[in-house]
Amino acid sequence: MFIMNLPYDSKAGAYIDSLIASSSIDPRISFFNLPQVDMDTGIKPMLFLVSFIEKQKLHVREAVHRLIAQSDSPRLAGFVVDMFCTTMIDVANEFGVPTYAFFTSNAGFLGLMLHFQQLRDEKVVDTAELKNDLETELVVPSFVNRVPVKVLPDVILDENRVDYVFNFFRRIRETKGILVNTFVDLESHAVHSFSDGETPTVHPVGPILNLKVDDQNEIVKWLDDQPESSVVFLCFGSMGYFSERQVREIASAIEQRIGHLASTVKIAKLLVALDDRLSITVLVMNLPLDTKIGAHTKSLSSSSSLSQRIKFIDLQLDTNMDTQAKPMDFLVSFIENHKPQVRNAVHKLTQPDSGSHDPAPLAGFVIDMFCTTTIDVANEFGVPTYMFFTSNAGFLGLLLNLQHLRDDNKLDTTELVNGPDAELVIPSFINPVPVKVLPSVVLDQLAATHMFNIVSRFKETKGILVNSFVELESHAVNSLIDGKTPGVYPVGPMLNLDCADQNSDIIKWLDDQPVSSVVFLCFGSMGHFGESQAKEIARALEHSGIRFLWSLRQPPQKDKIALPSDYTDFKLVLPQEFFDRTAESSGVQQIRTTKATKSLNNISQTSKYQRKMKKAELVFIPTPAMGHLVSTVEFAKLLVTRNHQLFITILLTKVPFDSKVEYYIDSLSASSSISQRISFIVLPYQEHTSIDANPLVFITSFMEDKKPHVKNALSNHFHHSKEGAATGSDSPRLAGLVVDMFSTAMIDVANELGVPSYVYFTSGAGYLGLLFQLLSIDATVLYKKDFSTSTTELISSSFENPVPVSVLPDIFLEKVSAEIVVSHARKIRETKGVVVNTFMELESHAIHSLLLDGTYPSLYPIGPIISLKSNNFSDAGYSRSDILNWLDEQPPSSVLFLCFGSTGSFSENQVEEISTALENCGIRFLWSLRQPPLKENKEFLPCDYEDPKQVLSQEFLDRTARIGKIIGWAPQVDILSHGAIGGFVSHCGWNSILESIWFGVPIAAWPVEAEQQLNAFQLVKELGLAVEIKLDYRNNTSLYDQNEDGIVSAQQIELGIKRLMGLDNEARNKIKLMSEKCKKALKDGGSSHSSLNNLIKAVMDV
Structure with a gap:
């Protein structure tokens, strides 16, 4: 240097x-x-x-x-x-x-x-x-x-x-x-x-910083003495300076604002910290039915951490209250009866003490939202009243609005119960508010009268302090600035973050659980349920298999003012079997319930229940297609990693038209890196002289013909296992068959063997739900030409929005294919469970819709299951290293990757439109360009061009030589994981979607065939994770009359690419967040991790 x-x-x-x-x-x-x-x-x-x-x-x-x-x-x-x-x-x-x-x-x-x-x-x-x-x-x-x-x-x-x-x-x-x-x-x-x-x-290459700190520096020593996050640092670089006049202005601003830098937790501490002249006295009314309040007040009064300018006065307990009264009657009377005590206590505060010291002047009252009657006392002393509204700004606006409608428009809110489906326009809410979610207090005749009397006095206050903050409720807060409501001060969140000692057992138990793995059930100090509802909650918790911490309270005695209490014994409401079944089991689930203590629910360790597990074996029968095979093997590897008593045998089948499948199967058979508990059996190859032009017809017939081979393979395999058992070896039992979504013919084999069958569904839950829906409608209407070319929309419970018929899978819209699909869907419903390569955070709506329908098999969303290992099966001369070396030379996130899957290819006219769009965009690109299958040779799959100039002009190649690279078959995982990739023009195959989400690469959707149009619709319209190029494109133009020869124009492609690579598009941010969620789903305690645990439990318990 x-x-x-x-x-x-x-x-x-x-x-x-x-x-x-x-x-x-x-x-x-x-x-x-x-x-x-x-x-x-x-x-x-x-x-x-x-x-x-x-x-x-x-x-x-x-x-x-x-x-x-x-x-x-x-x-x-x-x-x-x-x-x-x-x-x-x-x-x-x-x-x-x-x-x-x-x-x-x-x-x-x-x-x-x-x-x-x-x-x-x-x-x-x-x-x-x-x-x-x-x-x-x-x-x-x-x-x-x-x-x-x-x-x-x-x-x-x-x-x-x-x-x-x-x-x-x-x-x-x-x-x-x-x-x-x-x-x-x-x-x-x-x-x-x-x-x-x-x-x-x-x-x-940044940030490049010198982070070395001189601990002995006087400045650092001074900072060590300051409260955390309390100092503002002003520095304008080595060349920065100001005139004397500007320096004085800065000094003046600092002097005026320094008091506002204090950060506190509770409103009383906040107020006294803001002004040394301010003192606060809290008058406490003790409810006869809640001893916790008195105990809490005493602990505060004796606390050494509280400012000496905050003190508490317990008002005399009114023992003459009628505890048989209705809650709202009781509350109103209780507070009204305390007015004389409030008046006396305040009068004493305003008098000189015994040392004849003049008291601090009374500045005002701050009252609770239910204590508006004490505004009268404040008026007697000639001071203003402020209200502390402990709920949120939206609720405050709702109460004020309903009170206005009740007084000025004579609205009787109690009559709203007669129209529970009605909706009200409330200024403090963005959307109309359904009557069925209104607080019960405004729907009950007597309670509503009391409540609106209280609310009517809100406007007499000088200001309302709300326990909320603008960033949370900006709309609601802004709606209250109407010139009629007193000033609203969102001062929250006001929280007590001090942990009490009696929580230690709970905290210790939580310390033993994985991060983000426990669901906490708690319904507040007034929350309780009857025995029937408690049992329903228990049933749901047990079925979910998720770790939980449940604060279970006993309902108060009827017809008496009281609070819920703790159960002395949970078996009063829950059966012993529930505790046994949800106890800690094999380190897979650690379940806790709650038990009463002095003032909080503490944890009680339930008895442990552990089932002795024996070895079990699953047989996987995947469809011989690359996307299905790779995903199945990764699924199997995940299972055996999670449970050491589980063995898996995968039956592999070669097809006559895909050399990559054959190469992959051979590599699996020869591999020594796969688990010893995963074995492979290659079924005999059977020559098919007739390959149907319809892929679904072919693969369904192909797998049906394999049934005898499967039976023979299983008979031989488990015959050897029995021989091993006879000699004393601990051979695993057959626990079930896991068949691919297109291998449902093998469910018959499972039934013959008397074992359960599961389906491994390599597409998404939304598509699965749509398949099941076919069983309840007349499928023949789908493949009518006039219907498939219309703008009709289909309502599906697995999608939030109506699904245009134009994005339905090809196989729904052709008679023979539709009948086969219905047959597959019917067989899938016969299974014990469906394992879906998705995750809750991605398809929550679809998954919940399937879970809530009690007629479907058990659902196990365990994804994303993807292979992060590169497989180079290129049948041309493009090497993985050549591609990655080129990417290494490109700036981060600058390259657009175009790839349309193993079956994706385009006509020469369409290729020309793509090349024009790329050149017009002027961005770097990596294009996996495949040659369509030659019909005269009866080819099924695309292949690589021997030379790109067969379809691209030399001029285009020359003009884009510095920014573009044309390749054949692509090592997609290697490419998507590379930092140079900034966007992915994809056919929206499900595996490609999951890979793109995993690596956080935004997608431009250009589906080609199969269910890809539906996937693209879901990505763009439902999830916002992709931008659109053309959602309803199909390379099968016999189904759809697209513009000339089904060509997507260069202009439309260019528009989609620019939206994709533009950094202000929302999809880019959303997919990065989803990338984080999908990785968390697979971790211990994540949604997919828990779902896989449930699947293993179901398999091992057979």
């Missing part, structure tokens, strides 16, 4: 000296101080800087000569120059090595400077003239929003300096790459804006 020493900066010199003397610097980093140069310090700063660096070229040249002349010197690989040292590119060129620029500022600024340098060179803009109109806003590619001239760096508005600066950036374009001190997540738009093929490759 060559160091230039400025004559006026002693700090830089001292820093360099410390680096040279440091023993902590890597020995492979060397520092060389260049000689001082004579400079005229009287010239302008920019001219000084340019001249200073130019004079150092001679010294740099000589230093490099000496460096490479050393006998043990490594080869010279290149120069890395500072953004202001671009003149050194000349020296690098002399030595014949590349130059990289290290840009110490951000990517947005880099883009701005390069943009204006180009505009100035092309005579489009004279930046020095922009200062004449500071309010103008300019479009700059590296910024999402327009950039006002008034925020541009002054250096480009100064005609004396602008040419010097732009010369730096003119020469930056000569470098091989630009290292920028930023990172993609911070400046994703700016980083992607450089994907234009003209700017050198941009490498965001």
